[in-house]
Amino acid sequence: MESTLDIFVKAIFSENMIFAYFLGMCSYLAVSKTVKTAVGLGAAVIFVLTVTVPVNFLLENYVLKEGALSWLGEEYAELDLSFLSFIMYIAVVASIVQLVEMLVEKFAPALYGALGIFLPLIAVNCSILGGALFMQERQYSTILDATAFSLGSGVGWFIAIVAIAAIREKLRYSNVPGPLRGLGITFIVTGLMGMAFMSFMGIKYGKEAPTEDVETVTTMIDTNKENNIN
Amino acid sequence: MSTEKKSSEPLFSKKNKKLITDPLTDNNPVTIQVLGICSALAITVQVNQAIVMSMSVLFVIIMGNWIVSLLRNLIPSRIRIIVQLLIVASLVIIVDQVLAAYLPDLSEKLSVFVGLIITNCIIMGRLEAFAMANKPWPSILDGFGNGVGYGAILIIVAVFRELFGSGTLMGIPIFGNPLPGEESGLYELGYQNNNLMILPPMALIIVGIIIWVQRSRNKALIEEH
16 A cells, blocks of 8 residues: 555656656647746646646545445435546536636736746646546545645656756757757657656655665566556 | 538638648648647557547547537637537547447556547647637548548557567567567567667657658758757
8 A cells, every 4th residue: 555655756756747648748848948937837737736636536536436426325326427527527627727717816916927828728738637537547545645646746747847948948059950959859858858757667665665675677667567457 | 501611612622632631741730730749659559559549539639620610609719618628528438438338458558548638739729720710611621630640640659669669560470479488580580679669758759750850851840949
C-alpha cells in the first residue's frame, strides 16, 4: 500500500504528466516561449487540477461508480453509471474553470491579472481531464490520496513547463539548423528532458523498498511493466 | 440545408478538395499547427493502437464538425466552449463503448487516452476555427482532412517505434524470432531491439525528426525562432 506522500512524489517525478504521459502538450508547446507566461500557466494548472480532481473523486465515488448510489437506498445499489463519466468530468472541469475565473476576478484582481488569459484555456488542457481519468483508473482509496495525486501532477507539470521555457529562452541565442528551429528543437529537447526524468523510475516507494543496493534501469523498467500487467 | 448546398457549388469543387489536401501536407495539424500532441504520442507504441486511435479521432472530428456546423447559429457565443465540449464528449462516449464492446483488449491498452480525445486540441481547434463559421458539407471535409492528417503522423511514428522497438509490425514479426535460444533472421546475426524506442521520450524525438524533414523540404515553413 502506498502512503499519501509516495503518491505525491510519484506524481511529480516518475509519473510526470508531460514526460511520461504527454498530457497537456499543446499548451506546453504553445505557452513556453518565455518563463513569465510559463509560470502563469503552470500556476493555473496546479490550481485547477487540485480543485477539480477531488470534486471528480466525490462524483465518481458517490454517483458514478457501480454501487456508488447505494446511499440513496437499496433499489439504487446496483446502478452503474460509469459510462457517463467522461461527460460528467468534462462538465465539472468546464464549469469549475468558469467559476474559478469569476471568483478570482472578483476577489483577487492581482492574481486574475496574472492568470487571466490562461484560465479559459485550461478547460481544454488534457492534463486536467487526464488527472480525473487517471484518478478513476487507479481507484485511489481516500480523497486525501486523490488530492495528493492531483497536487503532485500539477507541480510536475509546472516544473516541466518552467524548465522548457527557461531552455527555450537560452536556445534563442544558439545556432539551431533552420528547419529544426522553433517547434522541432523543442520536441527534441523535451525528449531529452524526458530521458533524464526516466531516471526517477529508479526511486522505490514505501514498503516495496528492495534489500539490494544497486539495480539497473532496465530491470526497473521490466518490473514496472510487470506491475502494470498485474 | 440541402437547398443551400445545391445552390452553391459542386460537392468536390477545387476549394473543397483543398480542405482535404491542405492538412495532409503544408498545414498538418500535428507538425505545423502543433495540435493534438497530447493523446497522440502515448499510444504510438504499436501500429494497431495507432490505427484504432486515428479511426476514433476521425469519427469524432467528422461528426463533431458536422453537428456543430448544423447548430452554429443556435449556440450562444458565451457558452460555446461548454456546448462544444458536451457534443464531443457524447461522441467520445459512443466510441469508448463501441471499443469496449468489440475490441476489449485494445480498449484496455488505450485506457484513459480514448477519454482524452475530448480535450484533443485538434478537435476543439477545428470546431472553434472552422465548424462555427462554415456550412455542414465543407465542415465534414475539413474534419476528414484534419483527421487523416493526424492519423498519418500517428501511424508513421507508430511504424518506427514498433519496428525498431519490438521488431514487429501490427504484431507480425519482421526481423525474425528474438527469443533467446531459438533466434532466427536478423537476431541470429546479433541484432537487438532498441528498447529506448518503446519508452515515451523517443516518440517526441521522432516527431521532432519528422518536423525537421518536412521543413527542410519546404523552406517556407521555417520559423524565426
